Amino acid sequence: MYLMFSFAMFLLGGTMAMVIRAELFQPGLQIVEPEFFNQMTTMHGLIMVFGAVMPAFVGLANWMIPLMVGAPDMALPRMNNWSFWLLPCAFLILISTLFMEGGAPNFGWTFYAPLSTTYGPPSTTFFIFAVHIMGISSIMGAINVIATILNMRAPGMTLMKMPLFVWTWLITAFLLIAVMPVLAGVVTMMLMDINFGTSFFDASGGGDPVLFQHLFWFFGHPEVYIMILPAFGAVSHIIPAFSRKPLFGYASMVYAVGAIALLSFLVWAHHMFTVGIPIAGQLFFMYATLLIAVPTGVKVFNWVATMFRGSLTFEAPMLFAVAFVILFTIGGFSGLMLAIAPADFQYHDTYFVVAHFHYVLVPGAIFGIFASAYFWLPKWTGHMYDETLAKTHFWLSFVGMNLAFFPMHFLGLAGMPRRIPDYALQFADFNMVSSIGAFMFGATQLLFLFIVVKCARGGEKASAKPWDGAEGLEWTVPSPAPYHTFSTPPEVK
Amino acid sequence: MADNQTYYVPEQSKWPIVATVGLGVMLYGLAAIMVNGKQGVETTGSWITFWIGSAIMVYMLFGWFGTVIKESRSGLYSPQMDRSFRWGMSWFIFSEVMFFAAFFGALFYARVFAIPWLGGEGDKGSTNMLWEGFQATWPLINTPDPEAYPAPEGIIGPWGLPLINTILLVTSSFTLTVAHHALKENHRNKVKIWLSTTIALALIFVFVQGYEYAHAYQDLNLTLQSGIYGSTFFMLTGFHGLHVILGSLMLIIMLVRILKGHFTADYHFGFEAAAWYWHFVDVVWLGLFVFVYII
Numbered sequence: 001m002y003l004m005f006s007f008a009m010f011l012l013g014g015t016m017a018m019v020i021r022a023e024l025f026q027p028g029l030q031i032v033e034p035e036f037f038n039q040m041t042t043m044h045g046l047i048m049v050f051g052a053v054m055p056a057f058v059g060l061a062n063w064m065i066p067l068m069v070g071a072p073d074m075a076l077p078r079m080n081n082w083s084f085w086l087l088p089c090a091f092l093i094l095i096s097t098l099f100m101e102g103g104a105p106n107f108g109w110t111f112y113a114p115l116s117t118t119y120g121p122p123s124t125t126f127f128i129f130a131v132h133i134m135g136i137s138s139i140m141g142a143i144n145v146i147a148t149i150l151n152m153r154a155p156g157m158t159l160m161k162m163p164l165f166v167w168t169w170l171i172t173a174f175l176l177i178a179v180m181p182v183l184a185g186v187v188t189m190m191l192m193d194i195n196f197g198t199s200f201f202d203a204s205g206g207g208d209p210v211l212f213q214h215l216f217w218f219f220g221h222p223e224v225y226i227m228i229l230p231a232f233g234a235v236s237h238i239i240p241a242f243s244r245k246p247l248f249g250y251a252s253m254v255y256a257v258g259a260i261a262l263l264s265f266l267v268w269a270h271h272m273f274t275v276g277i278p279i280a281g282q283l284f285f286m287y288a289t290l291l292i293a294v295p296t297g298v299k300v301f302n303w304v305a306t307m308f309r310g311s312l313t314f315e316a317p318m319l320f321a322v323a324f325v326i327l328f329t330i331g332g333f334s335g336l337m338l339a340i341a342p343a344d345f346q347y348h349d350t351y352f353v354v355a356h357f358h359y360v361l362v363p364g365a366i367f368g369i370f371a372s373a374y375f376w377l378p379k380w381t382g383h384m385y386d387e388t389l390a391k392t393h394f395w396l397s398f399v400g401m402n403l404a405f406f407p408m409h410f411l412g413l414a415g416m417p418r419r420i421p422d423y424a425l426q427f428a429d430f431n432m433v434s435s436i437g438a439f440m441f442g443a444t445q446l447l448f449l450f451i452v453v454k455c456a457r458g459g460e461k462a463s464a465k466p467w468d469g470a471e472g473l474e475w476t477v478p479s480p481a482p483y484h485t486f487s488t489p490p491e492v493k
Numbered sequence: 494m495a496d497n498q499t500y501y502v503p504e505q506s507k508w509p510i511v512a513t514v515g516l517g518v519m520l521y522g523l524a525a526i527m528v529n530g531k532q533g534v535e536t537t538g539s540w541i542t543f544w545i546g547s548a549i550m551v552y553m554l555f556g557w558f559g560t561v562i563k564e565s566r567s568g569l570y571s572p573q574m575d576r577s578f579r580w581g582m583s584w585f586i587f588s589e590v591m592f593f594a595a596f597f598g599a600l601f602y603a604r605v606f607a608i609p610w611l612g613g614e615g616d617k618g619s620t621n622m623l624w625e626g627f628q629a630t631w632p633l634i635n636t637p638d639p640e641a642y643p644a645p646e647g648i649i650g651p652w653g654l655p656l657i658n659t660i661l662l663v664t665s666s667f668t669l670t671v672a673h674h675a676l677k678e679n680h681r682n683k684v685k686i687w688l689s690t691t692i693a694l695a696l697i698f699v700f701v702q703g704y705e706y707a708h709a710y711q712d713l714n715l716t717l718q719s720g721i722y723g724s725t726f727f728m729l730t731g732f733h734g735l736h737v738i739l740g741s742l743m744l745i746i747m748l749v750r751i752l753k754g755h756f757t758a759d760y761h762f763g764f765e766a767a768a769w770y771w772h773f774v775d776v777v778w779l780g781l782f783v784f785v786y787i788i
Contacts, residue, residue, distance in 0.1 A: 075577040078557075082509035089517040093524075122528045129520040136516075139588050147580040151573060181588045185595025189728070195527045197642075198717050198724035200599055203623065204638030206721035208607035215595055278616040 037421035038106035039098065045109025049227065050134050051091055053365045057230040058083075058141050060372055061169050063380065065145065067474035067481060068163045070154030075147035079140050086137035094130040097123035108419060110220065113201035113212040117193045124194060128187045135180045142173035142180075149173075154473065160251065163472050167254050168233030171261045175222045175229075178265075183219040186212065210275055217268035225264045228328075228360065229257060231368025232299060235321045237472070238375050239303050242318035243310025244469035249302040256295035256302075263292045273344045282341045289339035293332065300329055315467075316390035320371035323363055323398055331359030334409065349419075352412025358405045362441075363398075370397070370448070377455055378462035382480035385455040393451060396444040403437025508557040515553050519546025558746075562763070566755065575762055582766045586773050589736070593777055596732065600725045600784065604631050608721070611637055636720035645715035645723060651786035654705045658698055659782050662737075665694035666775045669744075669768055679758040681751065688748050691771075695741040702734050729785055733777055740774045743767040 032040070062080065066073055074080045097104040102121035105111065116124055149170045153162070162170075190212075192198040199205025201212045240247040247253065269277055269285040277285075303325050312318070334356040338344050347353060370393075377385050407430035412418075416427045423431065465475040474481070522543030529536045606615075612629025613621035621627065624637035636642040649655065672687035706727075709715040717727050747767050750756065756764055 076581055078506050078509055079581070081506070082512050085509055085513035086516070089513050093517065093521060122532065125524045125527050126521070129524045133516065133520065139585075143581050143584045143588075146584055147577045150580055151576045177584050177588045178591050181590075181592035182595040182598075185592050185599075189596075189599065191527075192717070192724070192728065195531065196717050198728070199636075199642050199721050200724055202641075203607070203611065203620070205636050205642035205719075205724070206608055206611065206633050207603060207724065208610075211599055211602050211607065214602060215598060218595075218598075276617060 032421070034421045035103060035106060038108075038419070039104040041419050042105050042108055042111075043094075043098070046094065046105075047091070048361075049109060049223070051087070053227045053361065053369070054138065055087055056369045057169075057172075057227070057365075058138075060165075060230065060234070060369070060376075061141075061145055064372075064376065064474065065148055065166055065169060066152070067379075067477070068166050068472055069149060069152055069157060070473050071148060071152035074144045075152050076144050080144050083137040083140040083144070086133050086140075090130045090133035090137065093126055093133070097126050097130075100126070110216060111190075112216070113190060113193070113209050117190055117201055120194070125191065128191045131187045132184055135184045138176050139180050142176035145169055145173040146177070160254070163233075164236040164247070164250070164253055165230065165233035168229040168236075168257050171257050172226050172229045175226050175261055175264065179219045179222045179226075182215060186215040186219065189215075210272070210277070213272050213275060214268065217271045218265075220271065221268045222261070222264045224357075224360070225260060227365045228368075229260070231324065231365050231372075232257065234368050234372040234375070235303065235324050237470070238317045238321040238371050239306050239325075241375070241467045241470040242315065242321075243307050243312055245306055245310040246471075247302070248305035248308075249298075252298055253302055256298040259295040260292060263288060263295070267292065270339055270341075270344075273341045274348045286339060286341045290336065293336055296332055300325060300332075315374075315387060316385070316394055317371045317375035319391065319394045319398075320367045320374065323394070324367045324371060327359060327363030327367070327402075331356060331364060334359060347412060349417055350412035351408045351416045351418055354418050355405050355408035355412055358408070362401050362405065367397075370394075373452070375467070376474075377452070378466040379474060380480055381456045382462055382478075383455050383459035384462050384466065385451055385459065389447065389451050389454075393444060393447045396447070397441055400437050400439075400441030400444055404434050404441055405437070407431075407434045407437075506557075506560065508553055508560065511549060511553045512557065515546055515549030517546070519543055519550055522546050562750070562755070565763075575760075578762055578766070582769060586769060589773065593729075593732070593780075596725070596729050597780065597784065600729065603721045603725065608633060631722075633720050633722040642718060642720045643714065645709075645713055645719045647713040648715060648722070648726075649705060649709060649713070649786065651782065654701055655782060655786045658701050659778065661694050661698045661701070662775050662778050665691045665698070666772055668694065669771055673764070673768055676751075676756065676761055676764060677758055684751055685748070688744065688751065692741060692744050692748060695737060695744065699734065699737055699741070702730065702737075726785060729781055733774070733781055736774050736777070740767070740771045743770060 062074060065071075100121075100123040102123060105116070105121065105124055105127045107115040107120060111120075111127075149162070149166055189198070189200040193200055193202065199207040201207050201209045203209065236247055236253060266288045267285055269281055270289045273282055273285075307322075314322070334352065338347055338353065338356055374385060374390055377383075411427055411430050411434075414427065416423055464478050467475075522539050522541075522545070525539035526536050526543060529539055606617075608629045608631060609615050610617040610620050611624065611627055613627075614629065627637045628635060632645075632648045634644055634646075634648070636644045668687050669691045672684050672691065675681075675683035675687060715726070716723050744767055747764050750763065
């Protein structure tokens with residue numbers, strides 16, 4: 001359910017991205033009005049982050065965590081059901097704002113005050129309540145994950161024997177519970193500022209718009225790790241399976257995830273170097289941010305070391321996983337460039353930033369989801385997917401994605417600002433390349449839909465363990481896994 | 494993990510969908526009330542939407558918790574379910590802590606950074622040029638732009654009503670603990686007395702808080718609109734007040750359940766959850782008393 005919903009949202013958000021790229025295909029205003037363009041960038045960001053990536057991982061968690069720890073279902077199944085149903089409800093409200101007077105929110109997915117308070121459209125209030133509902137949903141989902149992991153593990157499965165996907169989700173859930181309430185608090189302050197005359201973000205009453213950014217990024221930075229940590233976990237299953245070697249440095253992987261999560265609370269102001277925070281603050285946040293490279297480096301090293309001298313085969317999940325490691329590292333490096341405060345003054349709010357976070361989110365989070373989907377599809381449906389088509393999907397996505405986002409680095413370094421519908425002539429070539437790549441990537445995803453539907457409807461029967469290198473409880477049960485798989489707990493040695 | 498029996502998987506339930514519809518309709522109505530009210534459009538329809546949503550929510554709460562209580566009373570839950578509920582409740586309280594942390598963060602940021610900067614001190618003192626002659630004080634009795642945000646004429650001192658409220662809440666935490674111990678020892682009459690006392694204290698607290706708000710609005714011109722002091726003051730105490738009301742409702746439901754003869758000396762997680770929540774509300778108040786009223 002989660003996965004289907006998230007894919008629908010992925011297509012919707014993707015359509016908006018297509019509108020953006022179509023407008024940017026050539027310089028000048030052609031297709032849409034600038035106001036509508038702003039609404040598109042905002043909704044694209046919100047839908048992709050909250051509607052596509054997060055529910056996809058929650059969906060994977062719902063399906064895989066009970067299987068991996070040997071439980072029948074999540075610990076609190078009804079609450080789980082509620083947190084799912086809240087999502088369509090929230091997005092119904094959010095999307096309805098597109099048809100309201102004054103249009104949808106148009107201030108970017110970061111909804112900085114005072115753009116979103118003093119100058120926001122009337123629909124902002126609806127947007128705020130939609131965020132509240134999503135927040136409730138995520139918190140309940142996270143509580144459920146933690147309760148399941150801590151309480152429903154099979155006998156003998158100690159914490160340090162848990163599969164990495166479970167570990168990364170445990171830490172993600174903790175991050176969610178810690179930061180979603182802060183988001184709820186900040187949108188509540190917005191609501192009060194808009195409708196009840198408070199002055200949290202208005203300096204003429206003694207508040208401060210920068211306060212908004214502090215609170216928002218205190219949520220926002222852990223949020224980006226919420227979107228990537230489960231992908232780390234999934235890749236840590238896939239790479240060993242296709243290298244036919246156990247994962248290199250399991251314990252260090254766990255500690256690295258923990259370290260990333262802790263550091264994520266201490267780096268929020270690196271999104272705000274240019275708003276005028278004190279120099280000591282800039283230095284602190286710069287160093288803290290650079291520190292994150294260490295645990296991330298440990299993880300990349302471990303993945304590479306796992307592949308080293310393994311007997312590798314490259315089925316679709318492995319292709320996505322390897323692309324994940326390589327491209328995520330590129331995204332990480334551009335992150336390091338942005339983390340350096342004096343350099344960030346140059347890059348801030350340019351397409352370089354857009355390139356950076358699309359490199360960590362698309363080949364990071366999204367490729368992680370594709371890899372997991374192909375890896376576990378046989379388990380879910382009981383059929384093998386079409387390997388040729390899946391490989392086509394991979395190569396088209398890979399090429400399209402790089403074509404779309406790599407030129408953005410150059411555009412940003414040359415000084416093209418983000419979130420504008422028009423640009424100077426010298427940026428025309430790279431923008432055209434980028435748009436072509438984006439259309440290619442977007443169209444390719446229909447192929448994914450086709451592959452999944454085909455796989456669900458039939459195909460070669462999958463055995464209980466279709467990948468010979470794979471390990472874990474989920475492969476001990478037949479494919480597809482029976483309803484409420486483990487009604488009595490399995491034994492783990 | 495030693496005592497795992499077979500897992501308990503509950504029946505499928507309609508309540509989650511009812512809850513979603515209720516919450517969605519309620520919040521949609523609320524947003525419509527605000528938006529239309531601001532534009533001066535008729536809000537009757539929005540109010541109707543809001544009340545329909547609220548009614549569905551109330552129906553859902555009774556239904557959902559009713560089902561859980563029934564299942565729990567018929568002994569369907571294993572110790573494992575009990576632990577799941579415990580984890581769930583603890584993390585829920587943790588999320589509430591973070592919610593309040595956001596508002597405390599806003600308070601500290603305004604006091605330590607934003608206000609002094611506006612007054613010309615520190616790293617970003619140049620922002621003083623926006624409103625020349627603005628004096629940074631806390632409590633903020635002059636706002637940078639008095640026309641947009643008229644300043645309060647006075648603030649609520651800590652040693653009057655707030656002190657009484659502190660005593661009320663701390664006492665109520667004690668009486669609740671006494672009630673809990675009595676429940677463990679199966680003295681049911683004692684439980685009823687002490688739990689009722691707790692609820693009475695809670696209601697007095699809410700009343701005093703309401704009286705204090707009226708005083709602030711009518712006599713001191715301390716309102717939500719009176720600059721950042723009023724904003725943080727009312728948001729922090731207001732959200733705390735809502736949590737007190739919610740906590741009191743939980744305690745009242747526990748009292749009803751006790752009167753009906755629910756709970757045993759060994760198994761009474763519903764009661765414990767309400768008690769945890771109550772202690773959390775109490776601790777938040779202590780933070781408020783120190784940082785909002787005294788300092």
